[in-house]
Amino acid sequence: MLTYFVKRLGLAAVIxxxxxxxxxxxxxxxxxxxxxxxxxPRATEEMRAALREKxxxxxxxxxxxxxxxVGAWTGDLGEEVLSGRPVMTVVLEQLPFTLALIAGGITxxxxxxxxxxCWAAVSRGSTADRIVGILSVAVIAxxxxxxxxxxxxxFAVQLRWLPAIGAGEPGNLGDQLTHLILPSLxxxxxxxxxxxxxxxxxxxxxxxxxxxxxxRAFGLPDRMITYRYALSIAILPTVxxxxxxxxxxLSSAVFAEIVFARPGVGKxxxxxxLTRNFPVVTGTVLVTTVLFVLLNLVADLIxxxxxxxxxxxx
Amino acid sequence: MTTLxxxxxxxxxxxxxxxxxxxxxxxxxxxxxxIVGIVGESGCGKSTLIxxxxxxxxxxxxxDDGSILFEGADELTTLSASRMRDLRGPRIxxxxxxxxxxxxxxxxxxxxxxxxxxxxxxxxxxxTQRAIDMLELVRIPDARAALGRYPHQFSxxxxxxxxxxxxxxxxxxxxxxxxxxxxxxxxxxVTTIELLxxxxxxxxxxxxxxxxxxxxxxELCDDVVVMYAGEVVERGTTRQIFQNPxxxxxxxxxxxxxxxxSERTRHLPTIPGEIPDLRARPPGCIFANRCHRVxxxxxxxxxxxVIVDGHIARCFxxxxxxxxxxxx
Ligand SMILES: Nc1ncnc2c1ncn2[C@@H]1O[C@H](COP(=O)(O)OP(=O)(O)OP(=O)(O)O)[C@@H](O)[C@H]1O
Ligand SMILES: [Mg+2]
Numbered sequence: 001m002l003t004y005f006v007k008r009l010g011l012a013a014v015i016x017x018x019x020x021x022x023x024x025x026x027x028x029x030x031x032x033x034x035x036x037x038x039x040x041p042r043a044t045e046e047m048r049a050a051l052r053e054k055x056x057x058x059x060x061x062x063x064x065x066x067x068x069x070v071g072a073w074t075g076d077l078g079e080e081v082l083s084g085r086p087v088m089t090v091v092l093e094q095l096p097f098t099l100a101l102i103a104g105g106i107t108x109x110x111x112x113x114x115x116x117x118c119w120a121a122v123s124r125g126s127t128a129d130r131i132v133g134i135l136s137v138a139v140i141a142x143x144x145x146x147x148x149x150x151x152x153x154x155f156a157v158q159l160r161w162l163p164a165i166g167a168g169e170p171g172n173l174g175d176q177l178t179h180l181i182l183p184s185l186x187x188x189x190x191x192x193x194x195x196x197x198x199x200x201x202x203x204x205x206x207x208x209x210x211x212x213x214x215x216r217a218f219g220l221p222d223r224m225i226t227y228r229y230a231l232s233i234a235i236l237p238t239v240x241x242x243x244x245x246x247x248x249x250l251s252s253a254v255f256a257e258i259v260f261a262r263p264g265v266g267k268x269x270x271x272x273x274l275t276r277n278f279p280v281v282t283g284t285v286l287v288t289t290v291l292f293v294l295l296n297l298v299a300d301l302i303x304x305x306x307x308x309x310x311x312x313x314x
Numbered sequence: 315m316t317t318l319x320x321x322x323x324x325x326x327x328x329x330x331x332x333x334x335x336x337x338x339x340x341x342x343x344x345x346x347x348x349i350v351g352i353v354g355e356s357g358c359g360k361s362t363l364i365x366x367x368x369x370x371x372x373x374x375x376x377x378d379d380g381s382i383l384f385e386g387a388d389e390l391t392t393l394s395a396s397r398m399r400d401l402r403g404p405r406i407x408x409x410x411x412x413x414x415x416x417x418x419x420x421x422x423x424x425x426x427x428x429x430x431x432x433x434x435x436x437x438x439x440x441x442t443q444r445a446i447d448m449l450e451l452v453r454i455p456d457a458r459a460a461l462g463r464y465p466h467q468f469s470x471x472x473x474x475x476x477x478x479x480x481x482x483x484x485x486x487x488x489x490x491x492x493x494x495x496x497x498x499x500x501x502x503x504v505t506t507i508e509l510l511x512x513x514x515x516x517x518x519x520x521x522x523x524x525x526x527x528x529x530x531x532x533e534l535c536d537d538v539v540v541m542y543a544g545e546v547v548e549r550g551t552t553r554q555i556f557q558n559p560x561x562x563x564x565x566x567x568x569x570x571x572x573x574x575x576s577e578r579t580r581h582l583p584t585i586p587g588e589i590p591d592l593r594a595r596p597p598g599c600i601f602a603n604r605c606h607r608v609x610x611x612x613x614x615x616x617x618x619x620v621i622v623d624g625h626i627a628r629c630f631x632x633x634x635x636x637x638x639x640x641x642x
Pocket of ligand 2: 360361362411492
């Protein structure tokens with residue numbers, strides 16, 4: 001177990017390092033001089049030179065990468081161009097909002113997707129099954145920002161059931177949760193479709209297994225067979241899928257945060273790109289990469305907790 | 315009383331290439347307290363027979379005709395789903411063919427053994443104790459610890475014995491065992507068979523024992539049912555079937571049994587030809603295309619000829635003397 005965990009952490013570190021390298025290359029290859037971008041057209045040549053010196057842009061590329069790399073691992077992601085605040089602080093300030101949004105998205109997708117998929121599998125071939133199938137494809141096909149805009153228009157503007165913008169009053173948990181409902185639905189709705197389809201397919205497979213026939217041959221109640229004996233196995237591929245899906249949810253979060261004017265790393269990176277605040281862009285992307293890798297690790301640990309066969313291979 | 319009376323049972327699977335008549339006019343009894351062996355080549359319909367009894371036929375399978383009467387009271391072919399569920403487990407319990415996949419991989423063995431006792435009024439401790447006792451009976455070492463383990467942590471033979479323990483724990487009136495000793499090595503097979511026989515006597519249940527291993531059948535069973543391509547071609551007591559086989563298929567099957575070969579034989583005799591396609595059954599005898607005693611009459615459906623009371627062969631020549639009879 002411990003060796004498995006250490007191995008996985010090592011792998012995670014490698015993935016993050018590769019991501020850092022790619023990120024550095026991308027930033028480096030963007031045309032234009034970051035110093036002149038940061039200072040604007042009215043800056044003098046001396047001011048630009050000074051900033052270039054301060055940002056380390058005169059050093060050889062390899063050294064620049066090395067500084068970036070070592071800095072990132074020690075939590076130093078540089079400073080925001082204008083305010084001079086550490087990028088790490090800025091990103092970590094916004095991170096909880098995005099984490100809440102993604103947690104909300106996962107909750108929606110799991111709370112709707114698993115029962116729907118299960119229901120479709122158990123009543124295979126019925127009208128219910130077909131409706132779930134069509135709805136799944138529909139919600140997968142519609143981009144999340146469209147869902148976000150319509151959710152906003154219908155539930156917030158038309159019906160006025162839920163608040164439209166912001167993340168809610170700080171310290172007021174209830175208010176924050178009501179502000180979370182619509183944006184997290186926008187992030188999670190597409191995943192309802194993926195999960196329903198995935199759960200349906202793996203449920204159908206598991207229900208054919210001979211251990212399910214054994215359970216039936218002992219006259220176990222249908223509910224125990226469906227949920228305890230079949231779903232607990234059929235759920236496993238879905239957990240893996242969700243681990244990977246976090247990446248896509250992170251990009252949906254960008255749209256949801258913009259549409260609902262919510263704080264969060266998506267909004268942060270969007271604003272940073274518009275203002276060419278490159279250290280913030282780099283820092284945000286890096287932090288979300290680490291987040292993605294860590295959440296994947298969590299998904300694997302959950303699989304281990306659910307599946308004794310995997311657990312004993314740890 | 316007869317524990318299970320199967321009369322003229324017909325089962326069809328609908329397939330893309332047309333209906334597949336998997337069981338045709340199957341008739342036999344499982345008397346109280348007796349062990350009935352079912353023999354037959356792979357694909358002859360043994361598992362289909364079990365599933366039909368348990369009401370667990372695949373979605374594309376239907377019982378077209380016939381009856382399965384359990385303990386003289388319950389007609390299993392028309393029983394309601396909930397009543398059938400009440401019988402499965404406590405009254406009729408089953409050990410399935412595939413020992414590797416028969417247990418749920420993510421639920422501990424103990425939990426599974428406690429779950430199947432969900433109808434019982436015993437306390438959790440008592441249920442656990444019953445599970446331990448059963449595992450000890452089938453010689454699972456360190457039974458208490460075994461309850462906490464998962465199926466993948468046991469060998470195939472152990473899993474098979476756990477499956478047997480689960481079925482016998484229910485103290486059923488009828489135990490159905492589909493090749494329950496295939497995953498066991500020879501010595502373990504013998505001990506398991508002896509164990510099964512002991513427990514059967516202790517519990518006082520009837521057993522439907524499926525095997526292609528004639529030696530095991532001869533050792534264990536009181537009666538034998540010989541199946542071929544979805545039909546019961548011959549049935550009788552073990553002595554009748556083994557000493558005086560009347561259907562040419564039974565005779566061939568006995569000749570081909572590896573255990574009967576002298577050591578010098580290099581090649582096992584086999585029955586030439588193949589089982590006919592069950593989607594296009596011949597109108598006459600199903601075995602005619604492979605039979606060494608085929609007659610012109612065999613193009614018509616053969617009768618269930620009674621040799622002596624209880625010994626029946628579905629064959630035109632069953633009552634004529636055979637050249638094979640009386641292998642000791
Ligand atoms: N669900 C199904 N759909 C179509 N055909 C089926 C189905 N189940 C079984 N069959 C067919 O019915 C026949 C009997 O199959 P069955 O599994 O009962 O044989 P068996 O005697 O148990 O064989 P084995 O010894 O290999 O287990 C075979 O021809 C098989 O192909
Ligand atoms: Mg079978």
